[in-house]
Amino acid sequence: MEDSAGIPSAEGIVAGRHLQEDFMTETYDVVWPSGRQMHKGHRLARRLDSLEGKTVAQLWDWVFKGDIMFDIWEREMTKLYPGIKFVSWREFGEIHGANEHAVLEALPEKLKEHNVDAVIVGVGC
Amino acid sequence: MLCSGFVNQGKMTAKGLGMANLPHTIHPGHVNFVPDDQLEKTVAGPMLEQVVKGLTVQPPEDGYIAEPEKSDIVFSGGFDAVQEHFLENGWSEGLPVVPPTLDRIEDFLRHTPRHRDEVLGKAMPASREATVWSVAVNGVMSGCRPEYMPVLVAIVEAMMDPAFGHEHLGHTPATETQIIVNGVILKELGFNFGQAALRPGFQANTSVGRFWRMYLRNVCGFIPHGTDKGCFGGNFRIVLAESEDLTHKMGWTTHGEDEGYGFGENLVTITACTEMTQAIEVGDPNAEQILKNIEARMADNNMFIQFFFRGMVTRPLVVITPAILKVLTDQGWTKTRVRQHFYENAKLRVSRLSGMILNRFYRGINEKCWPEQLGTSMDTERDIQMVSKPEDFLIVVAGDPDRDHTMIGSGNGYIGFPVTRKVDLPDNWSDLVAAAKAGRK
Numbered sequence: 001m002e003d004s005a006g007i008p009s010a011e012g013i014v015a016g017r018h019l020q021e022d023f024m025t026e027t028y029d030v031v032w033p034s035g036r037q038m039h040k041g042h043r044l045a046r047r048l049d050s051l052e053g054k055t056v057a058q059l060w061d062w063v064f065k066g067d068i069m070f071d072i073w074e075r076e077m078t079k080l081y082p083g084i085k086f087v088s089w090r091e092f093g094e095i096h097g098a099n100e101h102a103v104l105e106a107l108p109e110k111l112k113e114h115n116v117d118a119v120i121v122g123v124g125c
Numbered sequence: 126m127l128c129s130g131f132v133n134q135g136k137m138t139a140k141g142l143g144m145a146n147l148p149h150t151i152h153p154g155h156v157n158f159v160p161d162d163q164l165e166k167t168v169a170g171p172m173l174e175q176v177v178k179g180l181t182v183q184p185p186e187d188g189y190i191a192e193p194e195k196s197d198i199v200f201s202g203g204f205d206a207v208q209e210h211f212l213e214n215g216w217s218e219g220l221p222v223v224p225p226t227l228d229r230i231e232d233f234l235r236h237t238p239r240h241r242d243e244v245l246g247k248a249m250p251a252s253r254e255a256t257v258w259s260v261a262v263n264g265v266m267s268g269c270r271p272e273y274m275p276v277l278v279a280i281v282e283a284m285m286d287p288a289f290g291h292e293h294l295g296h297t298p299a300t301e302t303q304i305i306v307n308g309v310i311l312k313e314l315g316f317n318f319g320q321a322a323l324r325p326g327f328q329a330n331t332s333v334g335r336f337w338r339m340y341l342r343n344v345c346g347f348i349p350h351g352t353d354k355g356c357f358g359g360n361f362r363i364v365l366a367e368s369e370d371l372t373h374k375m376g377w378t379t380h381g382e383d384e385g386y387g388f389g390e391n392l393v394t395i396t397a398c399t400e401m402t403q404a405i406e407v408g409d410p411n412a413e414q415i416l417k418n419i420e421a422r423m424a425d426n427n428m429f430i431q432f433f434f435r436g437m438v439t440r441p442l443v444v445i446t447p448a449i450l451k452v453l454t455d456q457g458w459t460k461t462r463v464r465q466h467f468y469e470n471a472k473l474r475v476s477r478l479s480g481m482i483l484n485r486f487y488r489g490i491n492e493k494c495w496p497e498q499l500g501t502s503m504d505t506e507r508d509i510q511m512v513s514k515p516e517d518f519l520i521v522v523a524g525d526p527d528r529d530h531t532m533i534g535s536g537n538g539y540i541g542f543p544v545t546r547k548v549d550l551p552d553n554w555s556d557l558v559a560a561a562k563a564g565r566k
Binding site: 043 | 262
């Protein structure tokens, strides 16, 4: 309901108001916009009784000073826990990098290969 | 290991992965701002204690929380009340949503041959099923028309492709995604591929672009202040539709054909686009000068070349107008030759880099990444190439047919490599499109 210049007529404005009122007063029964979670809750790995004699892996994506931090923890934890061993982040490769899919695919086997008991991980993004 | 600004993201991501209460150690503030001697004190002090505790003290397990089934009615109310409910629950980005009622969802589902319960992939970081049903729900909410549904399904299929890496989209550079649509469906659904191709104002381009971010929020679980750690962020991107007829008329292949499909096939491509830079007025009577103008702008914005330094392939998106294409084709430039020219001549002077980015250049040289393109010298007063091969450039023709601007998109991070998917239409598609058009009159 427009005139030749495209301006709505009085009848058009009234009709539009009715439509708007219907729209605003209608009741909407709505659903949840998300989806089912694909796991039923993993259990966190058992923590270690002691770090003495254990093997700890370092995982990192090679940015934001992780190299410095891992060196410090390695130095300090070696003093505190006799026999503790570390598997360097260099052994695993960048876990978030150009080759990340291959690195992550190889990870479980590498952790087994090194008899890893625990992991410290950091990812800068 | 978390910087303190990332604790929420870390906790929510761990929960999504089924490891709620995963222990963590926290560095106060961001490590980039801290000198090494101060870092030493923090790491050898409180952070060490947290690491030891995290490895030796069992955290409590998270309890089970019941969630709605897909067609459960979670709320009933008027339009305003629905908006408030969705905002309170974090189910909308702040703009009004179309209430996702069962009848509207059913209407969307009629426009796809796919089963409503089909799982298209695992939506990360929340580890949720990405289903055809949830595509319809979020399509309704985003203001899409039911006939856009096949496009939406193809988009989520592409999103779920591991090559794209959608799980990283909560990273700090806040990468957005450029969706590109090709095929006869562009005209059927009313996508704008001409002037103002990337401007809101065209329902198909705008609402499908909005859907992308809505789906990331509601199904993947990317929520700002939580798993979405974008430093600044940016708006969702308006869908880019290619000006196919003009492209073909001037003798170039469309983007869809470049991806190995036939002319006019209905396709969706997604590609990371953290930044889109406009190169204005690249026009020139000489075609090669136009290419040089575009290449100069590629060097200006450096296209996140730090990731190229680190061994990754980067895939810039170059959008040119039909007017530019005409000069190129009139002077015999094929798409292959243009890509080759970009590859050889889009060069960056290393000395224009600084700080961390320059460090990453040095590291890339040390690690012998892309020696043919980056060279092997630490000298910074030299020019380097910006991509690994000519085919790394995506080229799409769209925008004002009478103007000489170019848009250059590039992605920041190990994320968002281009993925193309066919749009799957139902057998009665023509009838559905005709009915939709008739219904609008």
